[in-house]
Amino acid sequence: MPNNTPRPVIVWFRDDLRLSDHPALHQAAASGGLLICIYVFDEDSAQLRSPQARPLGGASRWWLAQSLRALAASLEKRGARLILRRGPAAAIIAELARQVDASAVHWNEIEIAPHRAVADDLAEALSVAGIDHHRHRGDLLASPAEVRTKEGRGLRVFTPFWRRVLGLGDPPKLLPAPKTLSAAQGPSGDQLDSWMLEPTEPDWAGGLRESWTPGEGAAQDNLTAFLDALPGYTEGRDRPDCAATSRLSPHLRFGEISPRQVWYAARFAAAERPAIAGDIDKFLSELGWREFCRHLLHDHPDLAERNLQASFDAFPWITDAAALHAWQRGCTGYPIVDAGMRELWRTGVMHNRVRMVVASFLVKHLLIDWRCGEQWFWDTLVDADAGSNPANWQWVAGSGADAAPYFRVFNPILQGEKFDPAGDYVRRWVPELASLPAKFIHQPWTATPFELAAAGVTLGGNYPEPIIDHRVGRERALAAYAKTRQH
DNA sequence: TTTTGAGTTGTTCGA
DNA sequence: GTCGAACAACTCAAA
Numbered sequence: 075m076p077n078n079t080p081r082p083v084i085v086w087f088r089d090d091l092r093l094s095d096h097p098a099l100h101q102a103a104a105s106g107g108l109l110i111c112i113y114v115f116d117e118d119s120a121q122l123r124s125p126q127a128r129p130l131g132g133a134s135r136w137w138l139a140q141s142l143r144a145l146a147a148s149l150e151k152r153g154a155r156l157i158l159r160r161g162p163a164a165a166i167i168a169e170l171a172r173q174v175d176a177s178a179v180h181w182n183e184i185e186i187a188p189h190r191a192v193a194d195d196l197a198e199a200l201s202v203a204g205i206d207h208h209r210h211r212g213d214l215l216a217s218p219a220e221v222r223t224k225e226g227r228g229l230r231v232f233t234p235f236w237r238r239v240l241g242l243g244d245p246p247k248l249l250p251a252p253k254t255l256s257a258a259q260g261p262s263g264d265q266l267d268s269w270m271l272e273p274t275e276p277d278w279a280g281g282l283r284e285s286w287t288p289g290e291g292a293a294q295d296n297l298t299a300f301l302d303a304l305p306g307y308t309e310g311r312d313r314p315d316c317a318a319t320s321r322l323s324p325h326l327r328f329g330e331i332s333p334r335q336v337w338y339a340a341r342f343a344a345a346e347r348p349a350i351a352g353d354i355d356k357f358l359s360e361l362g363w364r365e366f367c368r369h370l371l372h373d374h375p376d377l378a379e380r381n382l383q384a385s386f387d388a389f390p391w392i393t394d395a396a397a398l399h400a401w402q403r404g405c406t407g408y409p410i411v412d413a414g415m416r417e418l419w420r421t422g423v424m425h426n427r428v429r430m431v432v433a434s435f436l437v438k439h440l441l442i443d444w445r446c447g448e449q450w451f452w453d454t455l456v457d458a459d460a461g462s463n464p465a466n467w468q469w470v471a472g473s474g475a476d477a478a479p480y481f482r483v484f485n486p487i488l489q490g491e492k493f494d495p496a497g498d499y500v501r502r503w504v505p506e507l508a509s510l511p512a513k514f515i516h517q518p519w520t521a522t523p524f525e526l527a528a529a530g531v532t533l534g535g536n537y538p539e540p541i542i543d544h545r546v547g548r549e550r551a552l553a554a555y556a557k558t559r560q561h
Numbered sequence: 562t563t564t565t566g567a568g569t570t571g572t573t574c575g576a
Numbered sequence: 577g578t579c580g581a582a583c584a585a586c587t588c589a590a591a
Contacts, residue, residue, distance in 0.1 A: 223589065231568060231588055312570075363569085383587095430570065469569085481583045482571045489571090548572085552583090559584075 082174050082258035083107030086114070086167055086181035086196075087156070088189070090213060090329035091145045092290040093251035097210035098180035100249040107177055108258035111149055111156050112170065113142060114163040115269055119192045126375045127188035127460075131453035133422040134327075136279050137288050139271035141328050144289025154255035157263035163192050168199035174258065178206035182329075185212050185368065186460055187375040213326075215245050215333050215365050218372040228373040230475040235369070236362040244341075245334045281420035282456065286324065293325035297336060301343045307353040314414075314425035315498040320357065323423065323457035326364065333361055367461035370475055378448060378464035386473035389558050391443040400541055401436050402450055404504070407533075407540035409516050410490035411435050413503035420503075422456035427493050433470040434484035439547030441554060444471035472555070480555035483548050490516030506536045 083102045090096055091113075102109060115138075116122055117129055130138060146156040159166050171179055179200055183193065193209065200207045211217075216239050221229060229235035273279050286292075300320040310318025325331045337358065344354040371377050381387055400406050404415035414428035424432070436447045448467040452458045468474025494500060497515030501508040507515060509529035514521040518531055519540060526533065533539050 225589095229589075233568070234589055359569085427570075434571095476568065476588085478570080479568095479584080484570095485572060 080107050081177035082110050082260075084110045084112060084167065084171055084174075084176045084179040086112055086163070086179060087145065088113075088181060088329075089184055089327070090182045090332075091141045092293075092330050092332070093145075093148055093152070094290070095248045095332045095335050096182070096251070097249060098182045098208070099252065101208060101210065102178070102180040103252040103255055105178065108256050109154050110170070110174065110176070110258050110260045111154055112167065112263070113145075113156060113158055114166055115158070115160045115271075116163040116192070118160075119162040119164065119188075119195075121188040121191040121195075124188060125379050127186075128378070128452060131455065131458050132273065133282065133454050133456045134458050135271040136273065136282055137286070137324055137328060137422070137456045139266060139269070140286075140288035141330060142266060144291070144330075148290065149255065152252065152255045154257040155260055157260055158266055158269075159263055160269060164195035164199055167196055168203060168205075170261065171200060171205050172203055173261065176205055178208060180208045180210065182210045183212040185214055185218060185372055187372070211246065213329055213332055214368060215239055215337065215361070216242055218369045221369060228369055230370075232363065232366050232476050235366050236359060239362060239365060245337060248334060248338055282422050285421040285423075286456065288324070288328070288330065290325075290330045293322065293331040296321055296325065297331060297339055301339060304343065304353050304357065305350050307350075308356045311356070312427045312493055314428050315494045315496065319426065320360075321423075323459075327457045327459050333364065336361055364459070364462055367459070367465035369461075370465050371461040377461070377468070378445070378452075381473040382468055382475055383473045383477070385558060386471070389443075389473075390441070390554050392441040394440065394442060397440045397541060398436075398442055398446055400538070401432070401440065401442075401447075405538050405541075406435065407519075407538040408435065408486040408490075409497075409500040409504055409507055409518065410486050410494060413494075413500045416503045418451075418454050422454065424455075425499070427489070428499075429466070430470060431484050431486055431489045433467060434482075435486055437467075437471045438483045438551035439486075439542050439544070441551065444468060444473070480559070481552065483551055485544060485548075487517050487544065504537070507531060 083105055085099050085102045093099060121127065142156065142158070149156050167179060181193065184190065197207050197209070218228060220242060221235065221238050223229060229238065297320070307318055310316050322331065322336065326333065340354050340358055344351050374382060401415065404412035404419065406412055410428065411432050414424045414432045418424040433447055436442050437444050444467045448464050451463055455463070465474060469477050472478055472480050490500065495512070497512045500515050507518060510518055510521065510531060514525065518526065518537065519533060531537055
């Protein structure tokens with residue numbers, strides 16, 4: 075006698091913690107089966123235990139926990155449930171699929187080699203078990219296969235790369251969030267707290283909570299508010315003392331919003347307001363950089379490990395634990411650098427302009443290997459992305475694709491005066507300097523003892539002396555780069 | 562195959 | 577104070 079109960083359909087959530095424009099969820103819901111939604115916290119698959127797939131950093135773990143709560147809540151609102159499991163994803167999902175006699179498993183692809191490899195394992199296990207699987211398009215505007223040179227290589231210069239992506243036209247149309255979901259009587263899962271994603275003793279996440287609301291709803295709100303305030307983005311985006319950036323990066327990182335959604339929202343805003351077309355193009359090109367870095371990672375899975383330009387393998391990096399520590403804690407004596415590093419520690423992000431300044435300082439003034447900086451960012455950024463983080467560090471160091479020329483050494487005083495002219499950004503994150511006049515805020519050592527005393531600043535006391543003289547650091551960097559170029 | 566033009570984000574120096 | 581040149585040479589993409 076035939077069983078009329080529809081068989082369940084599994085949706086495997088990954089870096090796509092949203093309901094709208096979610097191809098896997100959309101298809102699964104449309105297929106009419108009863109849904110089982112699952113997220114697997116996977117630090118156990120062999121493919122994810124290599125240098126090419128590092129465990130999440132502390133800040134990212136915190137974000138993940140909040141984002142999963144938000145996703146679970148919005149699934150429940152629509153009648154479904156999020157099941158949490160921990161362990162090797164392929165084995166766990168294949169086993170679940172057999173247990174519940176699933177008719178199919180759906181997921182969105184992650185175009186990162188180790189994640190693809192895990193998905194390949196699952197696909198194989200499901201095929202053996204005779205269960206359908208559907209791999210849906212991932213969170214890229216274009217697939218790496220679509221953007222190749224005539225010789226079949228990936229593009230390594232941004233401008234031609236982005237022209238090619240733009241030439242492909244609009245990405246696939248957006249998919250609406252399913253209005254209601256029919257959930258299967260699902261098996262049980264883990265309690266989120268048992269994963270210990272959030273810090274307890276000490277609880278250092280206070281600054282993250284103050285700064286962010288993870289989840290799809292907040293991501294959409296941020297996007298709308300940002301596009302409303304977009305005029306002037308092209309200049310404003312470089313000003314850490316102004317709130318001109320989109321603040322979408324961690325939402326994109328965890329797939330709470332898709333790049334396609336950002337793309338269409340921006341294009342719609344441009345159509346409505348032709349006057350801001352230039353600002354829109356500039357903003358979309360930032361999405362292009364995310365895309366570029368991910369394509370680069372696709373072609374170079376060891377991007378976080380290995381210099382893209384092999385000539386840098388001989389670079390004379392210095393091991394200096396004390397200097398690295400001073401940089402990490404925001405105690406270099408350069409206010410703009412220290413402000414950035416403290417913003418990062420407190421909020422899990424750093425303004426883009428300041429990221430370049432602190433990165434240049436670590437790599438060029440201190441001659442510390444870019445991988446040390448990349449790893450620190452990986453641990454402390456809520457938007458730490460497997461593509462963007464190493465690609466941009468390599469860009470600053472000069473070892474990357476389309477890299478900055480060696481002689482581009484950011485002057486931390488000049489950068490501060492140019493992009494934080496009144497010193498508001500420094501005052502916010504380095505409060506011990508808050509009473510200094512703007513004239514000295516980016517170079518407190520040039521103030522007289524009287525002026526320092528009046529502002530309550532003691533150099534070498536409550537604020538450090540510069541750990542290296544700018545001119546000395548610059549000359550030393552240029553000399554080191556000159557040596558590398560001879561190879 | 563060869564050639565050509567171009568390449569995210571800067572700083573310093575001297576006229 | 578402002579402005580242009582120098583800071584190198586190399587790789588990439590496309591014609």
